[in-house]
Amino acid sequence: MASIRTLSSALGCAVSGIAVGEETSGADLQAVEAALDEHCVVVLPGQTLTPQGFVSFARRFGRPEPHVIDQYHHPAAADILILSNQQHAGRNIGLLDGGSYFHSDYAYLDVPSRCTMLYAIQITQEGVGTTFANLRAAYDDLPAATKARIDPLVCRHHYGNRDDLDETSRTVASVLSDDQKKKMSWVRHPLVRKHPRTGRKALYAVSGSSFGIEGMDDKEGVALLDDLKRHATQPQYLHRYDYQVGDVVIWDNCSLLHAAPLTDMTKPRTLWRITVKDKGPTL
Numbered sequence: 001m002a003s004i005r006t007l008s009s010a011l012g013c014a015v016s017g018i019a020v021g022e023e024t025s026g027a028d029l030q031a032v033e034a035a036l037d038e039h040c041v042v043v044l045p046g047q048t049l050t051p052q053g054f055v056s057f058a059r060r061f062g063r064p065e066p067h068v069i070d071q072y073h074h075p076a077a078a079d080i081l082i083l084s085n086q087q088h089a090g091r092n093i094g095l096l097d098g099g100s101y102f103h104s105d106y107a108y109l110d111v112p113s114r115c116t117m118l119y120a121i122q123i124t125q126e127g128v129g130t131t132f133a134n135l136r137a138a139y140d141d142l143p144a145a146t147k148a149r150i151d152p153l154v155c156r157h158h159y160g161n162r163d164d165l166d167e168t169s170r171t172v173a174s175v176l177s178d179d180q181k182k183k184m185s186w187v188r189h190p191l192v193r194k195h196p197r198t199g200r201k202a203l204y205a206v207s208g209s210s211f212g213i214e215g216m217d218d219k220e221g222v223a224l225l226d227d228l229k230r231h232a233t234q235p236q237y238l239h240r241y242d243y244q245v246g247d248v249v250i251w252d253n254c255s256l257l258h259a260a261p262l263t264d265m266t267k268p269r270t271l272w273r274i275t276v277k278d279k280g281p282t283l
Helices: 026-039 051-059 135-140 144-150 218-232
Strands: 003-006 013-016 041-044 077-084 113-123 130-134 154-157 187-190 192-194 201-203 210-213 238-241 248-252 256-259 269-277
Touching: 013 026, 026 041, 026 248, 041 238, 051 077, 051 113, 051 269, 130 135, 135 201, 135 218, 187 192, 210 218, 248 256
Parallel strands: 013 041
Antiparallel strands: 003 013, 041 248, 077 269, 113 248, 113 269, 130 238, 130 256, 154 187, 154 210, 192 201
């Protein structure tokens, strides 16, 4: 029987007693989805997965979409993006620094991500994990006048990190090839999103890929986004989860921002990532 342990007052829970894979029962899947809706981050510890088993589990949540950075797709399953600081024959086997700034996965696509799943393969550095920010709680705490102002607004999104556009920096968005850049275009999302399953409102992707707000000049729009980002990343909305080998971690991209750590090349770290799409566009 599954048991749930809350990780922090801000967000997150660990669910034990569930085996992730092709044979995960319908009841167990419902328990995980309910926990994700309530806590925004779910940790399923102690898993042993093949690439096929991981992909089969992810497909129970929706349609996975391979990342645009296709050189680091898993050779046995393109839906899996390898995140790693390890090398083979002098070449990186995975993406080195993936999103070390606050962002929401696939917010730069017309159909964004429902959730992201990470499976921890190799972790040797303690005290370094993904930091999550609860945009649902941050929205709930805004004054009524601010909510009324921002509820109807629409943001312009593009692949990138609006706070760092220097492609030589480690905190820039993962650099794309020229061919990969051609696949990216401008998209529109509401600044405040209703969750497609629960209907609860949250700020959406106010950091990372949001570069402006329709009806405002760029300076005014970015200033508002920066104000909301500062609000949403206050300590009371944050929780950092430090991965353990065998963890499967799932998070709700509609309700959260997250920031990955910068990797230490002397500390081996390898994870598999699958990103599952929402059912359709946000507008």
